[in-house]
Amino acid sequence: MSRIQKAACIGGGVIGGAWIARFALAGIDVKVFDPHPDAKRIIGEVLANAERAYGMLTTAPLPKKGDVTFCDSLEDAVRDADWIQESVPERLELKRGVLTQIDAAAQPAALIGSSTSGLMPTELQRDMRHPERLFVAHPYNPVYLLPLVELVGGEKTARSVLDDAKAKLVPIGMKGVIIKKEIEAFVGDRLLESVWREALWLIKDDICDTETLDDVIRYSFGMRWAQMGLFETYRIAGGEAGMRHFLAQFGPCLAWPWSKLTDVVDLDDALVEKISAQSDAQSGARGIRELERIRDQNLVGIMHALKAGDDGRGWGTGKILADFEKYLWQSAEKTETTVSATEPLRLLETRVNAAWVDYNGHMTEHRYLQLFGDTADALLRLVGVDMAYVEAGHSYYTVETHIRHLGEAKLGQGLYTTLQLLSSDRKRLHFFTRIHDQASGDLIATAEQLMLHVDSKAGKSVDAPADVQAKTAVIAEAHANLPMPDGAGRSVGQRKAQ
Amino acid sequence: MSRIQKAACIGGGVIGGAWIARFALAGIDVKVFDPHPDAKRIIGEVLANAERAYGMLTTAPLPKKGDVTFCDSLEDAVRDADWIQESVPERLELKRGVLTQIDAAAQPAALIGSSTSGLMPTELQRDMRHPERLFVAHPYNPVYLLPLVELVGGEKTARSVLDDAKAKLVPIGMKGVIIKKEIEAFVGDRLLESVWREALWLIKDDICDTETLDDVIRYSFGMRWAQMGLFETYRIAGGEAGMRHFLAQFGPCLAWPWSKLTDVVDLDDALVEKISAQSDAQSGARGIRELERIRDQNLVGIMHALKAGDDGRGWGTGKILADFEKYLWQSAEKTETTVSATEPLRLLETRVNAAWVDYNGHMTEHRYLQLFGDTADALLRLVGVDMAYVEAGHSYYTVETHIRHLGEAKLGQGLYTTLQLLSSDRKRLHFFTRIHDQASGDLIATAEQLMLHVDSKAGKSVDAPADVQAKTAVIAEAHANLPMPDGAGRSVGQRKAQ
Numbered sequence: 001m002s003r004i005q006k007a008a009c010i011g012g013g014v015i016g017g018a019w020i021a022r023f024a025l026a027g028i029d030v031k032v033f034d035p036h037p038d039a040k041r042i043i044g045e046v047l048a049n050a051e052r053a054y055g056m057l058t059t060a061p062l063p064k065k066g067d068v069t070f071c072d073s074l075e076d077a078v079r080d081a082d083w084i085q086e087s088v089p090e091r092l093e094l095k096r097g098v099l100t101q102i103d104a105a106a107q108p109a110a111l112i113g114s115s116t117s118g119l120m121p122t123e124l125q126r127d128m129r130h131p132e133r134l135f136v137a138h139p140y141n142p143v144y145l146l147p148l149v150e151l152v153g154g155e156k157t158a159r160s161v162l163d164d165a166k167a168k169l170v171p172i173g174m175k176g177v178i179i180k181k182e183i184e185a186f187v188g189d190r191l192l193e194s195v196w197r198e199a200l201w202l203i204k205d206d207i208c209d210t211e212t213l214d215d216v217i218r219y220s221f222g223m224r225w226a227q228m229g230l231f232e233t234y235r236i237a238g239g240e241a242g243m244r245h246f247l248a249q250f251g252p253c254l255a256w257p258w259s260k261l262t263d264v265v266d267l268d269d270a271l272v273e274k275i276s277a278q279s280d281a282q283s284g285a286r287g288i289r290e291l292e293r294i295r296d297q298n299l300v301g302i303m304h305a306l307k308a309g310d311d312g313r314g315w316g317t318g319k320i321l322a323d324f325e326k327y328l329w330q331s332a333e334k335t336e337t338t339v340s341a342t343e344p345l346r347l348l349e350t351r352v353n354a355a356w357v358d359y360n361g362h363m364t365e366h367r368y369l370q371l372f373g374d375t376a377d378a379l380l381r382l383v384g385v386d387m388a389y390v391e392a393g394h395s396y397y398t399v400e401t402h403i404r405h406l407g408e409a410k411l412g413q414g415l416y417t418t419l420q421l422l423s424s425d426r427k428r429l430h431f432f433t434r435i436h437d438q439a440s441g442d443l444i445a446t447a448e449q450l451m452l453h454v455d456s457k458a459g460k461s462v463d464a465p466a467d468v469q470a471k472t473a474v475i476a477e478a479h480a481n482l483p484m485p486d487g488a489g490r491s492v493g494q495r496k497a498q
Numbered sequence: 499m500s501r502i503q504k505a506a507c508i509g510g511g512v513i514g515g516a517w518i519a520r521f522a523l524a525g526i527d528v529k530v531f532d533p534h535p536d537a538k539r540i541i542g543e544v545l546a547n548a549e550r551a552y553g554m555l556t557t558a559p560l561p562k563k564g565d566v567t568f569c570d571s572l573e574d575a576v577r578d579a580d581w582i583q584e585s586v587p588e589r590l591e592l593k594r595g596v597l598t599q600i601d602a603a604a605q606p607a608a609l610i611g612s613s614t615s616g617l618m619p620t621e622l623q624r625d626m627r628h629p630e631r632l633f634v635a636h637p638y639n640p641v642y643l644l645p646l647v648e649l650v651g652g653e654k655t656a657r658s659v660l661d662d663a664k665a666k667l668v669p670i671g672m673k674g675v676i677i678k679k680e681i682e683a684f685v686g687d688r689l690l691e692s693v694w695r696e697a698l699w700l701i702k703d704d705i706c707d708t709e710t711l712d713d714v715i716r717y718s719f720g721m722r723w724a725q726m727g728l729f730e731t732y733r734i735a736g737g738e739a740g741m742r743h744f745l746a747q748f749g750p751c752l753a754w755p756w757s758k759l760t761d762v763v764d765l766d767d768a769l770v771e772k773i774s775a776q777s778d779a780q781s782g783a784r785g786i787r788e789l790e791r792i793r794d795q796n797l798v799g800i801m802h803a804l805k806a807g808d809d810g811r812g813w814g815t816g817k818i819l820a821d822f823e824k825y826l827w828q829s830a831e832k833t834e835t836t837v838s839a840t841e842p843l844r845l846l847e848t849r850v851n852a853a854w855v856d857y858n859g860h861m862t863e864h865r866y867l868q869l870f871g872d873t874a875d876a877l878l879r880l881v882g883v884d885m886a887y888v889e890a891g892h893s894y895y896t897v898e899t900h901i902r903h904l905g906e907a908k909l910g911q912g913l914y915t916t917l918q919l920l921s922s923d924r925k926r927l928h929f930f931t932r933i934h935d936q937a938s939g940d941l942i943a944t945a946e947q948l949m950l951h952v953d954s955k956a957g958k959s960v961d962a963p964a965d966v967q968a969k970t971a972v973i974a975e976a977h978a979n980l981p982m983p984d985g986a987g988r989s990v991g992q993r994k995a996q
Contacts (some may be wrong), residue, residue, distance in 0.1 A: 014735075014737070140717075140718035140719065140722075141734075141735060146717065146718050146721055146722075147717045148713070148714060148717035148718035150714065175713065175717050177706075177710050177713050177714060177717075178710075179705060179706050179710070180704055180705060180706055180707075180710075181703070181704060181705050183703075183705055186705075187700055187705060187706050187710070187711060187714045188714045188715075188718055188719065190696050190700060191693050191696055191697065191711075191714070191715065191719075192719060193696075194692040194693055194695070194696040195689050195692055195693055195728060196728065197692070198688050198689055198691075198692040199689065199728055199729075202685055202688060205679070205681075206678055206679060207677060207678060207679050207681055207684075207685060208675075208677050208678055208685050209678075210729040211729075212675050212676075212677070212678075212685070213685060213689075213727060213728065213729065214726065214727025214728060214729050214730050215646070215673065215675050215727065216646060216648065216675060216685045216686045216689070216727070217686075217689065217723050217727040217728060218723055218724060218725060218726060218727050218814050218815070219638075219644065219645045219646035219673050219675075219814070219815055219818070220638035220644050220646035220686055221638065221686065221689075221690060221723070222720065222722075222723030222724045222725070222727065223644055223724050223797055223800060223801075223815060224638075224644075224720075224793070224797075225715050225716055225719070225720030225723060225724070226716060226720045226721050226723070226724035226796075226800055227716060227720070227793065227796040227797070227800070228712065228716060228789075228793060228796075229708075229711060229712020229713065229714070229715040229716050229720065230693060230694065230697055230711065230712060230715060231697075231708040231709075231711065231712050231773070231776075231777050231780065231781075232712050232777075232780065232781050232789065233793075235777050235781055235786070235789070236639075236786055236789050236790055236793065237512075237639060238786075239512065239786060242774070242777070242778075242786070243773060243774040243777040243778070244770060244774045247765065247770045247773060247774065248770075267745065272742060272745045272746075275729070275741060275745060276740070276741040276742045276745070278729075279729050279730075279733050279740070279741040280740075280741070282729065282730065283729075283730050283733050288733070288734055288736075288737060288740070291726075291730065291733070291734050292734055294807065294808055294813060295722070295725065295726060295731075295734065297807060297809075298724075298725040298726075298803070298804060298807045298813055298814070299721055299722075299725070301803030301804065301806055301807060302721060302724055302725070302800050302803050302804070303721075304803060305796070305799030305800050305802060305803040305853055306796060306799065306800070308799055308853040308854070308855070309792065309795060309796045309799060309853075310792055311795075311855060311859055311909055312855045312856045312858070312859065312909075315792060315796055316716050316717070316796070317716070317717055317721060320717070355803055355806040355807075356806070357806070357809060357810050358810045360810070360888075360954065361809055361810065364868075364871070365867060365868075365871045365896050365899075366864045366865065366867035366868035366870075366871055367864065368864075368867075369863060369864035369866075369867040369901075370862075370863075370864035372864075373862070373863045373864055390858075397903070398863050398903060399902070399903055400900070400901065400902050400903070400990045400991065401863075401899070401900070401901040401990070402898070402899070402900045402901075402989065402990045403867075403898065403899040403900075403901075404897070404898050405895070405896055405897055405898070408957075411809055430990070430991060448989075448990045449990070450990050450991050456858065459906075488990075489989050489990070490989050491900065491946075491987050491988055491989045491992070492898045492899070492900045492928070492946045492947070492948050492986075492987070493898065493928060493948050494989070
């Protein structure tokens with residue numbers, strides 16, 4: 001898989017900072033240049049948000065975080081990079097100057113993406129010596145969670161560069177879409193701008209206030225658009241007759257006065273004040289940081305939900321997340337896991353996310369079993385039972401589980417899990433998993449589990465193949481002399497003394 | 499709570515059919531008039547979709563489904579109803595005629611909502627004798643899942659009618675928002691129309707194809723809008739400086755050529771053909787029914803995710819779902835649950851939804867524990883440990899759980915759970931839960947669980963209050979002579995013979 005080796009970020013505001021987070025959390029070293037006095041603080045805040053979000057997003061093994069290095073000059077930052085992302089303020093002359101400076105200092109083969117949300121790449125690349133590798137890579141806030149990157153080439157951009165950029169975004173969990181022709185504002189901001197202009201009229205004309213307008217969006221088409229877009233949704237609305245029927249039915253509306261967009265609203269002081277006051281009434285009870293936190297938790301929850309979409313194959317952003325996790329596991333599988341004879345296998349780290357807690361902020365009961373299950377999956381991958389193995393028709397199924405709760409896990413808490421193999425034979429794996437608090441090491445819950453090797457099509461237990469048994473035996477031997485855990489071999493309510 | 503007693507639906511297409519489903523699944527009898535020869539078939543299909551979706555949506559106790567009665571005349575349908583919903587085709591003369599006919603036959607106090615997506619209520623109510631109770635109640639497809647209803651009054655509509663309508667939508671799981679002034683297309687379709695017009699230009703001008711445009715939406719702002727709307731999202735973008743800063747920063751864009759909406763696209767045959775062909779390439783591999791099924795599963799999953807939002811308090815559509823479930827539980831608590839001495843308590847029914855299955859279509863391990871937990875919650879409510887009790891600072895916490903898997907649950911499968919109380923004392927509840935297949939009654943999984951009564955603030959176990967103990971004792975006595983379940987009292991891997 002095509003992969004970014006070293007990244008450089010020029011400009012480190014909210015967008016640049018989130019690009020830095022995307023790169024670093026995918027294990028890529030990033031050099032940063034931003035002369036703004038607050039740059040380090042802003043980038044630090046965005047990185048902290050991103051790390052918290054990733055802790056919730058996945059139990060797949062994130063790589064060691066890439067180094068983030070602040071440089072004293074643009075030239076130092078870009079010199080070794082093979083992907084350079086420009087995120088300076090949205091003024092053509094400024095951007096063109098910065099990009100020309102990057103172009104002069106970078107390796108000729110380095111890709112140069114601009115985060116611009118509206119400027120034309122042909123204008124940006126005008127003065128470059130190697131304009132063929134300049135393209136727009138326009139992301140969406142929060143960049144560390146939303147996968148979209150609009151890739152737009154200018155007149156001198158090489159098509160192969162866009163394809164290369166698209167491929168390189170996959171291992172950092174993003175989705176590049178190539179826009180066929182350059183226009184101001186590309187596709188996403190064209191659509192957003194049209195909604196924005198209409199919305200300003202609705203507020204100005206007192207049809208509704210900002211909270212009502214937001215509710216109209218999030219209780220209706222916002223839900224549809226988180227998983228299917230405009231055309232696929234309307235295709236369904238057309239029913240079995242499909243898109244042609246839909247267009248025939250709704251085409252005439254274009255002639256109706258259903259939009260005020262033949263005129264542009266005057267965003268004067270009175271309208272600014274009106275919108276600001278309504279927004280304060282709507283959202284002012286919560287600070288921006290709290291709203292960000294809620295937003296990120298919601299986005300993570302939606303991605304988790306969509307990862308289960310299409311009968312578990314993944315849909316939309318959930319599919320992007322599943323692909324990202326597949327990549328993370330593939331990378332992790334290449335590294336050797338040390339099997340020790342003195343302690344259990346340490347397998348997972350995660351952070352308790354909002355979708356996992358009840359209204360008391362405590363981790364919900366069944367999420368413990370989810371963590372135990374993810375830990376068992378990690379053991380299985382260690383002995384060769386990975387996705388490909390399961391798709392080929394064999395797997396281990398859980399037969400029994402005994403969970404003991406010894407403490408509580410709370411929202412945001414860091415956790416890690418360990419696994420001790422108690423016994424194994426041709427068909428069975430019998431093991432004991434512990435969930436610990438990351439900071440104190442305190443034991444929070446344990447599970448004793450029994451799994452059977454099965455032919456999943458035939459629906460019956462069969463012997464595991466020799467290589468799986470051999471890999472299991474290595475762990476079993478190492479764990480043979482570990483002390484039997486306190487809670488193992490017990491029934492519900494049975495006292496320790498018995 | 500203000501509640502609809504009897505509903506009538508005039509017009510039963512996709513929209514009317516989904517209103518029927520909303521009413522019937524909330525336990526309200528519905529009379530239907532639709533002379534279209536396919537009406538029964540279409541309504542039946544929509545109802546089947548809605549029932550499948552509700553089976554996934556909630557484990558809260560849905561009431562007995564309301565009767566759906568097809569009437570031979572409009573007058574018969576509306577005579578006894580206190581909410582009449584008109585969903586006939588979108589032609590002013592037709593709608594006005596039907597509404598005037600409804601007005602003449604209905605009780606004067608009955609509310610009359612029109613599903614129109616664009617016509618002005620003042621125009622619709624012109625010829626009515628009781629125009630004060632006519633309003634627009636504009637829902638969004640799929641109406642049985644998306645909660646939004648735009649409530650719009652005309653010149654003669656009473657404000658109290660809009661407030662009453664808004665209150666009556668809550669117990670059927672919907673969210674009414676009152677639009678301050680009537681305009682064509684109201685708020686939602688104004689916004690949709692602006693996006694639609696811009697999108698048509700983007701396709702016509704070959705900036706991108708329909709699939710790319712859909713991807714741009716669903717991988718970026720669609721995700722944002724499923725949980726926060728336009729203004730709250732932009733408020734965050736403004737950072738600590740808030741909305742005024744955002745407006746100052748982005749206001750100038752209004753003067754830029756970022757929209758083609760000063761002109762209207764000509765939706766001629768060539769453009770219709772282009773869009774249809776691109777849509778076929780994008781979505782044609784799946785039929786409309788499959789896309790509907792995927793969409794509904796995704797929407798359910800998103801609502802589940804958002805129900806966990808705001809640290810478990812519920813956010814957006816998830817909050818609406820939580821409120822709906824609270825209502826369902828309140829209604830169910832009023833009905834007596836029969837405690838039998840010859841069989842365990844039958845507590846929950848549900849359907850395996852897409853968010854619960856792995857890519858093999860089997861229910862994921864931890865979802866079994868979720869069902870066991872929901873069943874335990876139902877027991878707790880029976881003995882007086884409900885939401886209010888827990889919020890007041892006491893609860894039962896699970897200490898131990900022993901799960902045995904005896905079969906598999908698959909996507910869409912109907913399940914029910916039973917619970918047998920094994921023992922109880924001042925602090926402890928020890929019980930055995932079974933998950934059965936709904937059709938065959940086959941046992942799929944069991945759980946033996948031990949719960950402790952706790953003071954959740956102090957974080958220690960305390961005696962349950964006398965009334966909870968008394969209610970528990972009634973069940974314990976009834977269950978005293980039930981045979982001890984096969985799997986109870988066993989440790990992991992222990993054989994039955996032991």
